[in-house]
Amino acid sequence: MRVKSFLSEKKILLLHLSFWLLYFSYRVYDMEAYLGYRKAILYVSLPMAFNIMACYLHYFFILPNWLKDKRPAPYFLKLLPLIAIVITLRLHAENLVFADLFRNEAYYKTIKPERVVSTLWDTLSFLLFTGMIRFTVNWFDLENKRNQLENEKLVAELNYLKAQINPHFLFNTLHNLNYLVYSGSARATDVIIRLSNIMRYMIYDANKEKVLLKKEIEYMNDYIHLESIRLNQAFKINFYTEGDPQQVEVAPLIMLTFLENAFKHGVSDQEEKCWIDVRIVITDDTIRYDVSNKKLKMANKNLRSGFGLDNVKKRLQLSYPAKHRLVITDQDDLFSISLTLNRA
Template sequence: MSYFLFNFVRWGSYFNDYWYSLKSNLVEFPIHIIIVYINIYYLIPRFILRKKYWTYILYLVIALFMVYLVRTGLNYVLVTKDIWPEAETPAEFMSLNHIIAVILGELYVIGFTTAIKIVIDWSIEKRLNEDLAKLQMSTELKYLRTQIQPHFFFNTLNNLYALTLSKSDNAPNLVLKLSDMMQYILYEVNSSKASLLKEINHINNFIEIERIRFNDRVHAEMDITGDIEDICVPPLLLLSFVENCFKHGMKQNDQLKIHMSFEVLNSGYLVINITNNFNPNVLNTENSGIGNQNAKRRLNLLFSNNYILDSTVEDNMYKLYLKIPT
């Protein structure tokens, strides 16, 4: 309708004859619509998208020539006997200049509308691809989270079984801690972000359970700098690093010392440092790096390159540095 009104006013003003402009546009616009829809929904899908470019050109030329015949004939019968009133001199039917003028005008309409259709299709495809990427990322994140700690639950249940056999007083406390952890994992972690306070509480529960398992040979300290009340982090991400402290640092009949620090920077980042004593012999065990690989993959999915994860070993101390946006 906008294009019709534009053409109506344009040619009405050009000829100073709005009645002629209205009649000619009423004749020509249905032809524009037909050729445009044939091009968009038949010629392009059937030939362009299948890379049959020369066949497309052939059919388009035939269609344009048919448009010339129909448009010129209808204008002659219904509008005016002057088949080309825009020309300075009278034109004849099937003259080369008249054919070129009509075809160029039709190509302008086809090109204009095809460009609109391509932009709309691209926008829809882009949105669908973004939705698919988000769904894929969400699915992968959920899958990665399910990999995090099944071995921990198996070990804890085995230790619980041993405690119940010995009628240990620590069994009820272990059950409560394990229940809190399972509730958090199963019911509270449902998105790509979780409260840092809840994550810290989850880590504390984990450490308490490990302390029960290893007969208080675990010593953990934690420092917090800045306001972390509204800070969110990827759920269960930090737990994989803490698990590695036990996996790589626990020696038989020895103590494990863990120090964690959380610092909120004014630049909008959270810095996490984890340090623990470590046993280099454990690094060669099978699947020892799954937790870190899992964490790196999740960080890449969530933050792309906008994070820093680094780990070093100095003087039998394992040090992990993580900086992520809040």
Template sequence: MIEMDMLDKPIKLPFFNRSMSVKSVLIHGLYWILITGFFIYEKKYLIYKASMPYFVACVSVRVLLLVLIGYLNLQYFLPQYLLKKKYLAYFTAVTFSVFGYLIIQSLFDFYLYGYVVGPIRNSRLMESLSYNFFSTLWYLGLMLALKLSLDWYEQQLVIQKITLEKLNTEVDFLRAQINPHFLFNLLNNLYALTLKKSDQAPYVVLKLSEMMEYMLYDSADEKGALEKEVAYLNNYMDLERLRFSHAAAIKLNVNTPIDGYQIAPLLLIPLVENAFKHGLSQQSENAWLTVNIALSGSTLFFTVENSKSPLPHHKIKGGIGLGNLRKRLELLYPNNHQLLLEDKGDNFSAKLIIEL
């Protein structure tokens, strides 16, 4: 099987200071094979009416002249004149090349059919000129259509590549924003525990180490294992349980098997982080948070529900996580996700549905 990189490799064209990809060369080659096959079928009677050498000469002259005039137009006249808006020069060059082709081809036909084949066809030069003129325009039109089609296709590939690189760059930028933002919150949690001189500090450091390993080595990939993402989420919630102690009921429920599924890394944490930051952190008692994860086929249902104070609070600095989540969903799962947020006064619900 030919690798796609090999098909895109450029090849230097003889007689022209230009290159074509292997893919384009193969397409052009197939085009000329079809044209040659048509002439072989059309002129096969010459084998019997004249001889094999005249048959070969007839087909070869037609194909070689069309190749010459076709690539003069595509590789020289088009870029040198038409693309530079030198329309008169382009029209003049094409006209002279067509007339040059007509003279050579019509003289050859006049000799072949008038003196070699005999009365099988009318040997009048004007009829030969007329036939060759319209057939030349037809084949030049096909060549130009082929050229424009290939250029459009390659342009679309370039646009697609640039778009993909732009999306990947933006996703990497958003991920780079998430990591320090999230680490900032974790260090605040660890700082609170050290102030209390908690014996669970080593446990916290171990959890933090596991999380940092995921952030450093797994989150750089475009997609990773869903079970690792959930394990990362569970570690984060374990750290928050230590901070809130018995003041909050914090639960993570995985309701279906999640092995074998892939998801963009660090996509779930912003909703949970948002629930702690704007919900539980603003309450002194009866706080709760429940996270539910379920799969139906390849559709992920991720729900975060948390208690919140019904009283208005001053706006907290930040808000990076949720804004980045929206952007990443638009980039990574366009038209394949839903993010539903609902403020119910004394509790808040966030539901994320993704077609993995």
């Protein structure tokens, strides 16, 4: 699994080039009035070359090891010799180049303690600044990788929950089809057509992050039709929609799970006056989904009632974190859910 970095290599290179170019331009502009343009370029370029060498030996070869193992002793054992070597080379190079070029010849013919301290401070300033850049990029890179891994974990969990839903629903539908075929019903063909529509939806759409609400409603209508065949229409259902479902997207299969739960525990061909009420109201800011049903007097004990609702609660937390409100009402003769999804 390849995790993308916070900044691409090209962006990091551009960041460093921009910094050195700005620094060089500023220093040349600052010194030009005292030295002239050509001398200012040389005066800035030579120390800058040694600072660049120190910075990037530290940036690419010393600092990464410390960021990896967090051991200070090996870090300083490498850093201190680097600083000593770079400063020594820089001081001798300045003596060779600057002694005959500038008026203060004596300053560049000897190496006095104050000059060593000044050069050391200059080098340390650049090491500290570029080191802070490396720390910042590394921190954001780690945060970005953590977020990507967390997102991939959530996607994997969401796909796992969807995979649980699909076989669960298919089991019920195939059971219905088996019942019709066994009884010799001519409606078996209609069931096969409806089931093929559902399979198409589950294969091509259910694994998407979002689908058009219109498709989800069509899927629910196919489910209702299959259940009405199995139950010989021994129930009354009211399905009401308000708003344009063609312009709205939702996470797939969530609404179906609540409808399926209503059929499981609210409709039976052994009881009279069973009913289900479904309402979908779309506004500019929210999608309101209400499902209520008559509660059966004798619950079927072999139904796994908690499976679907627990599953959809987890999916809501993953698909709509802090963007949904779910209210479940469980009374003696009535069961209802009210789900509000924020569109923003």
